[in-house]
Amino acid sequence: MQNLPIKLYRAAQVRKLDRIAIQERGIPGFELMSRAGSQIFQFIKEKWPDARSVAVFCGSGNNAGDGYIVAGLALEAGFKVCVYAISEPDKLNGDALLAYRKYADAQGVVMPFRPERPVNADVLIDALLGTGLDRPVSGLYAEAIQAINAHSSPVVAVDIPSGLNADTGNVMDFAVKADCTLTFIALKQGLFTGQAAEYCGEIRYAQLGVPGDVLASLDAAAIRVVKTPLSRRNRCAHKGNYGHVLIVGGELGYSGAARMAGEAALRVGAGLVSVATRIEHAGLMNLSRPELMCHGVETPKQLTALLAKADVVVVGPGLGQSDWAKGLFNAAISSGIPAVVDADGLNLLAAVPAAKSDWILTPHPGEAARLLNRSNAYIQQDRFAAAVSLRASYGGVVVLKGAGTLIASEHQLAVSNTGNPGMASGGMGDVLSGVIAGLLAQGLSLQDAAQQGVYNHGLAADLAAEKEGERGLLACDLMPYLRQLVN
Known part of the structure; x- marks a missing residue:
């Protein structure tokens, strides 16, 4: 099991760290997205070496961009890949749109998500909703989450299980039950309390090459407790x-x-x-x-x-x-x-x-x-x-x-x-x-x-x-x- 960092952050803090890395340290946003996607795909290959097909569920934000990166890498590696889009990918913005276009240029398959459509894949990837969720999940997103949870294949959540509040760990009406969550740049405090234990599965972490002093520039919102050994007893103690x-x-x-x-x-x-x-x-x-x-x-x-x-x-x-x-x-x-x-x-x-x-x-x-x-x-x-x-x-x-x-x-x-x-x-x-x-x-x-x-x-x-x-x-x-x- 991976040794995770001790420091935990709120979602707004992680977004600020992301901005510092991009704007002050010159790491392009698309580069961070590509690193995240690479980490996810590498983990899938290690965890499920016999997997030959993936289904990627993409929403409308940067979380979807990570999903399209994963889909492109899987396609390049010879996997059978299908992306199920909740919103029209052409309406994505910035780096997420760039990630989609790169996948589309490689002749990647994108299908609008339909609840009645069967999903066949060895591994499911949840790239629906990110850490910015601040209201209950409903509509097609809720139906997609229910479809993922009803599937028998293992599920990997990108950054956070969709529908889980990144600050409180509570479910916003519906949330993906992941077998593993790969979270990036900094650990979100909501992954470690509330209802999170039922939804996150194994938590993995990647700093994505963001310098440590960037993380140190913000005080952590909380810490994880780790074991501190007691001191050795004096031989003459009573x-x-x-x-x-x-x-x-x-x-x-x-x-x-x-x-x-x-x-x-x-x-x-x-x-x-x-x-x-x-x-x-x-x-x-x-x-x-x-x-x-x-x-x-x-x-x-x-x-x-x-x-x-x-x-x-x-x-x-x-x-x-x-x-x-x-x-x-x-x-x-x-x-x-x-x-x-x-x-x-x-x-x-x-x-x-x-x-x-x-x-x-x-x-x-x-x-x-x-x-x-x-x-x-x-x-x-x-x-x-x-x-x-x-x-x-x-x-x-x-x-x-x-x-x-x-x-x-x-x-x-x-x-x-x-x-x-x-x-x-x-x-x-x-x-x-x-x-x-x-x-x-x-x-x-x-x-x-x-x-x-x-x-x-x-x-x-x-x-x-x-x-x-x-x-x-x-x-x-x-x-x-x-x-x-x-x-």
Whole structure:
């Protein structure tokens, strides 16, 4: 798999980079288009060496120009080629028109797209719509996308799957489901969150010879999280060197959440973990994990002594929203200890909003909606904007969970792409809160603990799923892989 760049950009930024390359660095637009087409055709030959025919779906913009370049190269190489045009190619502009005319001069076949017309090809190429899409897809474009998705042959998307918003990763009513997306000049942030995971397939990247200092001339909108190894432990270290995490949660009937958060903190290397829970649970919770120090706590005053010994507090796993929960929650967040707030801790926070600089909030979209007093659909409409808004309202660091989890901190917006659908099961969030707290207790900053916690949590799930499959994956299945990853 290709190592992708870390920096991500918005669509408008990529268009600006394109203009800089053309106008200030003297790289002709048609040359960039030709390089893009060449990259796509080379990839097709490598990925599907037995392919002998391609169908190219072209729209009305520069994305179509890339498609015509690919079609011309395939024709020259002896492939059977047909271009299905959504708009009249003679009405294309600039470099795209030049690319079409070059293909037409080589006697290339162009047919107007008709939904009822069968498409026969070994590989389909989506060059319908580019990164400038800002409205729902309809009409013939929607029908072409549906035809592509109904076809059994592999699909390659040019720059971005048509119908996918380049900034948010959301589908604009219809979008191509590609097996691979080849994206150019700079990575678009929408390829890595929202609904993108279902539509992009494998993401490949080509800089097209644009100088690196051109990309460096603009600040990235976000970054991709990559693994940062933890430092080697001192041979003379002891448990006190690696922090004491206190888990606050486990209302009657929900002891498992606090138990899993506690073990996760230990598995990533926290020196000590205590659990403050209901008296009914305290004597039983550590039977299967005796390393946890479990305490029955019924009042905020009883919690005070435990908070005094802790370096990090996790509040929320299985906490509930009773008067008992509210009392412990208020004591925890007013203690002055760095906190990780999850689950019912977030619901209690939404009821009485506050802002702190030393906590990490870990909402899923539903909890994020409550925190912002918005709908779930609003959050998912633009996850980047929602994460930034949450961070502005509540301070600290915000982890907006989901496919392409976002981590918003004071100076950086990041996205992590580890994880899989098998994580759609109870307890995964509790494990994540413990992982982040365990890293925070070992001295990582709030930003690094959140980013690396999310990354390793998702990667542990990927390793577990690789061995046994996604369906039926349990939160506790991650534990041995978490230990492996932090080492």
